[in-house]
Amino acid sequence: MDLLKIPGVVYCEFKNNGYIIRQGEKVDSIYYLVSGTCYRTSITEKGDEIIYGVKESNKSLVHSLLGVLVLYCDGISSNHFIARSKCCCYKIPKEIFLQYVQDKPDLLTELLYLAMWELRELAGSFQARQEGKVANRLCKLLLIKAQTIQGKRLINKGYSNSEISRFLGIHKVTVARILRVLKDEGIIDKQKEGIIILDEDRLDNYAQAEKMMDY
Template sequence: MHGSWYQKAVGDYRELLRQGTRIHVGKGTRVVDSQKKLEYVYYLEKGVIALVDLMEDGDERVFRYHKQGELLGIFQLYNMVPSLKNSVQHTVCHIYDSVSKSECVLYRLEPRVVLEFLFENPEILVEQVRSTAKINMSHCFRYSKMLKNRTPNILCEMLLEFAHLSEGAWKLDKYFSNAEIARYLGVHVVTVGKIIGKLKEDGLIDRKNGQLVILDREGIEEYLGEKNMKY
């Protein structure tokens, strides 16, 4: 089972998905390569795919994770159409690669088909442009909170953003270990371990069969503001 956001996305894109090909990819697949011409747009049905960039020291930095129900390659698609490129030129400053971090199920779609669908459904196109702006704003807010030493708040936001409803519980994919969360947030794994430990101690989350499980969403949501955590 998935959350309502995912179900809405499936409903919006059902007509489009019928024109695509459902495929499976393994962990470590570079689904969208920013250095190559866009051949396909992809719809993420299941799994974890990250927007990544290669740092100067050769390390790979995760910019964000795609949500299930999102289109991949949409930024490159915008650049193919002048009117769309102009509408998002102030919100997209860099194009990242999309790399699978687990086994994934995707729909492979022809760019032409996606463009036709978006122009035939302007309400979805508008939502896509808004989503692009929100992604970049979220990155700015995350960086701002990091400067203010608000790591617990950012971690709680991440838990809520990437948890999906499965068997009656909100769970994160097994990929999200303490080490991967630390890598994403740009902090030490010990810091993440202490925060996760505090959340478990307070009865807000648990880890079952290798997955983080949210036990109290309202308790986690209290940290979306400026609430402090002593850990």
């Protein structure tokens, strides 16, 4: 990729749980994620951690960039970007990136799509809490995170009740209650590998708010 060959762009690595960008920090450089997993999080005034998204290396330049949308607001990051595994990155000074994209309308359009997707996700999360549809949101999260492994639809054990609660901004007790209902209805099961989806159609009914849950 020609961007990574521009003088001033440097390779760097971050250990698991290392801060790549800190909340409240002025962003002078963004990062291109070559490998690893990064969480975009925020700490509330009460000290609660909310996970807004997961970044992983991607064939798309825009979707592999950390902190890029901060360049198009006040330049201060409202989130932490934290390595959740060893992360290999390229550090790109903001002046170099802004110069690089100014004559690339396709990249700028992709950035706009990314911004609107993140806005829609945030609005959906807020609306779910306002309308009492947190359970539906949790079911949607399970479907998004599920992978097919040895014929099973599995959400890996890394998605504990505490982890899910941080993704949704709700208490882990609430998560436990919702998962209990899903298990009692035969929709999921919890095993040592993680959460197993037994009935994806019924889980999708909850995710699409076609069915409401009393928990």
